[in-house]
Amino acid sequence: MSKTPLYAVLVITISLVYTAVAVTVDWWENASLYQIYPRSWKDSDGNGIGDIKGITEKLDYLKEIGITASWLSPIFKSPMVDNGYDISNFTEIDPIFGTLDDFDAMVKKFKELDLKIILDFVPNHSSDECEWFQKSIHRENGYEDFYIWADGFEDPQNAGQKLPPSNWVSVFGGPMWTWNEKRQQFYLHQFLPQQPDFNFRNEIVREKMLDVLKFWLDRGVDGFRIDAVPYMFEKVNSDGTYPDEDPKNQIYTQNQNETVELLYDWRNFLESYQKQNGGDTRILLAEAYSPIAMLDRYFGNGTHFGAHIPFNFDLWYVTKASNARDVQRLVDGWMNVMWKKHQTANWLTGNHDMKRVIERVGQNKTNLVYFLLTGLPGVTVTYYGEEIGMSNVGSQNSSYQAGRAFARSPFQWNDDISAGFSSSNKTWLPVANNYKTVNVKNQLAAERSSLKVFKALQKLKQTPAFKAFKKQNGFSYKAVNDNVFQIIR
Numbered sequence: 001m002s003k004t005p006l007y008a009v010l011v012i013t014i015s016l017v018y019t020a021v022a023v024t025v026d027w028w029e030n031a032s033l034y035q036i037y038p039r040s041w042k043d044s045d046g047n048g049i050g051d052i053k054g055i056t057e058k059l060d061y062l063k064e065i066g067i068t069a070s071w072l073s074p075i076f077k078s079p080m081v082d083n084g085y086d087i088s089n090f091t092e093i094d095p096i097f098g099t100l101d102d103f104d105a106m107v108k109k110f111k112e113l114d115l116k117i118i119l120d121f122v123p124n125h126s127s128d129e130c131e132w133f134q135k136s137i138h139r140e141n142g143y144e145d146f147y148i149w150a151d152g153f154e155d156p157q158n159a160g161q162k163l164p165p166s167n168w169v170s171v172f173g174g175p176m177w178t179w180n181e182k183r184q185q186f187y188l189h190q191f192l193p194q195q196p197d198f199n200f201r202n203e204i205v206r207e208k209m210l211d212v213l214k215f216w217l218d219r220g221v222d223g224f225r226i227d228a229v230p231y232m233f234e235k236v237n238s239d240g241t242y243p244d245e246d247p248k249n250q251i252y253t254q255n256q257n258e259t260v261e262l263l264y265d266w267r268n269f270l271e272s273y274q275k276q277n278g279g280d281t282r283i284l285l286a287e288a289y290s291p292i293a294m295l296d297r298y299f300g301n302g303t304h305f306g307a308h309i310p311f312n313f314d315l316w317y318v319t320k321a322s323n324a325r326d327v328q329r330l331v332d333g334w335m336n337v338m339w340k341k342h343q344t345a346n347w348l349t350g351n352h353d354m355k356r357v358i359e360r361v362g363q364n365k366t367n368l369v370y371f372l373l374t375g376l377p378g379v380t381v382t383y384y385g386e387e388i389g390m391s392n393v394g395s396q397n398s399s400y401q402a403g404r405a406f407a408r409s410p411f412q413w414n415d416d417i418s419a420g421f422s423s424s425n426k427t428w429l430p431v432a433n434n435y436k437t438v439n440v441k442n443q444l445a446a447e448r449s450s451l452k453v454f455k456a457l458q459k460l461k462q463t464p465a466f467k468a469f470k471k472q473n474g475f476s477y478k479a480v481n482d483n484v485f486q487i488i489r
């Protein structure tokens with residue numbers, strides 16, 4: 001426990017020491033990434049929902065604030081039971097967002113601006129409306145084992161009733177197995193029943209997924225952010241049954257070793273694609289709320305390599321109450337692993353499932369989070385809106401909380417109708433009340449603002465002293481006392 005009162009000011013100082021170091025870094029190692037949530041970034045057609053054309057229209061903004069690459073939350077065909085994370089066709093654009101032509105035009109604009117584009121890849125499952133799942137239900141040739149099916153057990157208490165194959169509990173609560181009347185079997189879903197899990201032990205599934213990656217690579221994307229990595233495999237016994245687990249210690253349904261191997265396969269695929277087609281490195285980002293030892297293996301094991309950037313969510317633990325020594329502990333935890341194997345670190349402000357930075361640290365400390373984000377070595381990842389200090393929408397107990405929508409409100413471009421996000425005053429989520437003052441236009445015009453600080457730091461990041469250091473030389477940090485955290489570059 002620290003003796004520092006909660007109102008203590010946390011100061012972060014960055015000292016620059018310029019020396020000539022000849023280190024070449026690949027584009028992604030010093031990238032400033034930005035996550036666009038397409039529904040909420042810019043609506044081009046006035047229906048209150050953001051779209052691809054809107055992104056193309058506003059892309060210059062990213063260039064202006066020093067971003068070098070962007071990843072887009074899913075824009076694929078989906079019944080939208082889980083806002084696009086339930087995909088019914090992995091190679092079609094959902095009409096809400098536009099068409100494949102719109103997509104191609106957007107990619108072209110990315111290239112013109114020399115920005116990289118990363119797509120979200122959601123391999124943990126498909127929608128139950130996906131043609132593949134429908135074929136699997138009907139045991140069509142080649143699709144029998146596309147998903148994970150099991151008989152379950154006769155219920156000794158209720159004749160004719162079935163009990164699920166194991167006691168596994170889904171991420172959203174409730175059993176991980178759902179009975180399908182037609183096929184007369186249970187299927188597995190780590191998330192909603194409308195999101196059946198693929199069977200990645202099936203070679204055909206693996207091939208289909210590589211086809212999906214190739215489809216988008218051929219259209220010019222620079223990499224993929226892989227969603228929900230820990231959930232890709234579940235343990236199966238050698239006799240085909242599924243072992244029960246303690247729901248508080250999910251040893252059989254998360255972080256299985258095969259997950260790491262699948263990542264290595266995908267990395268291989270991207271590398272051979274580059275060999276055949278040229279161009280810059282295509283990268284893998286991995287979303288994994290996994291223990292750091294597992295993340296370490298996601299990077300690679302010395303002979304095999306996985307994700308270039310397994311997301312590091314540690315800045316999330318910087319809160320209103322954090323002092324400099326708390327920050328040091330967080331940074332140590334991650335950097336010690338990075339230095340051991342000369343890996344490239346990465347730091348995130350937040351994402352579509354996390355509370356906004358301003359809610360976590362309070363208005364007065366948001367700039368400090370930007371300083372950590374940029375001052376620490378490696379890749380920065382900024383969730384849209386964090387650069388202007390957008391707040392959560394909806395109260396703690398509202399449906400926003402349940403739908404994890406609190407950090408997904410329309411982007412605040414200016415003080416016009418719907419904050420300049422849409423020409424309509426009806427938007428899919430309400431615009432936050434503070435948009436008249438908290439918006440891009442205001443903050444770019446102001447002498448001092450969150451956005452100005454953010455932009456200045458991103459500019460600094462492109463200077464030689466900030467080159468991505470994979471080794472301990474040329475970079476150090478420490479908590480000088482409870483209130484001052486110092487970074488030397």
Ligand SMILES: *[C@@H]1O[C@H](CO)[C@@H](O)[C@H](O)[C@H]1NC(C)=O
Pocket residue numbers: 025026027028030461462463464465466467468
């Ligand atoms: C960052 O990477 C790019 C692409 O490799 C390179 O051109 C640029 O010089 C790098 N900047 C710094 C500061 O290392």
Ligand SMILES: *[C@@H]1O[C@H](CO)[C@@H](O)[C@H](O)[C@H]1NC(C)=O
Pocket residue numbers: 088089090091092130131132
């Ligand atoms: C996805 O859409 C494409 C183009 O419309 C179609 O050829 C393909 O069969 C669809 N795939 C699935 C899995 O539905």
Ligand SMILES: *[C@@H]1O[C@H](CO)[C@@H](O)[C@H](O)[C@H]1NC(C)=O
Pocket residue numbers: 257
């Ligand atoms: C998973 O892989 C690790 C590292 O190679 C190994 O130590 C561990 O025993 C493996 N676990 C299982 C269940 O095979």
Ligand SMILES: *[C@@H]1O[C@H](CO)[C@@H](O)[C@H](O)[C@H]1NC(C)=O
Pocket residue numbers: 261264301302303304
């Ligand atoms: C790395 O992982 C791969 C795939 O699991 C394995 O074949 C290889 O032996 C491992 N290398 C080391 C050094 O452990």
Ligand SMILES: *[C@@H]1O[C@H](CO)[C@@H](O)[C@H](O)[C@H]1NC(C)=O
Pocket residue numbers: 362364
């Ligand atoms: C934030 O900073 C302003 C200006 O320095 C100050 O007036 C205010 O009290 C601070 N708020 C908190 C919660 O510390």
Ligand SMILES: *[C@@H]1O[C@H](CO)[C@@H](O)[C@H](O)[C@H]1NC(C)=O
Pocket residue numbers: 396397
């Ligand atoms: C929100 O819900 C929690 C738990 O149900 C309850 O304890 C709390 O008082 C509620 N807060 C508000 C502001 O309604």
Ligand SMILES: *[C@@H]1O[C@H](CO)[C@@H](O)[C@H](O)[C@H]1NC(C)=O
Pocket residue numbers: 425
């Ligand atoms: C929304 O726009 C409509 C049509 O332009 C207008 O009639 C209405 O007053 C507006 N509502 C609000 C709350 O601004």
Ligand SMILES: CC(=O)N[C@H]1CO[C@H](CO)[C@@H](O)[C@@H]1O
Pocket residue numbers: 082085086124191192195227228229287
């Ligand atoms: C970790 C996580 O929740 N990953 C994604 C996997 O799928 C679910 C359900 O669609 C998504 O909501 C998650 O974002």
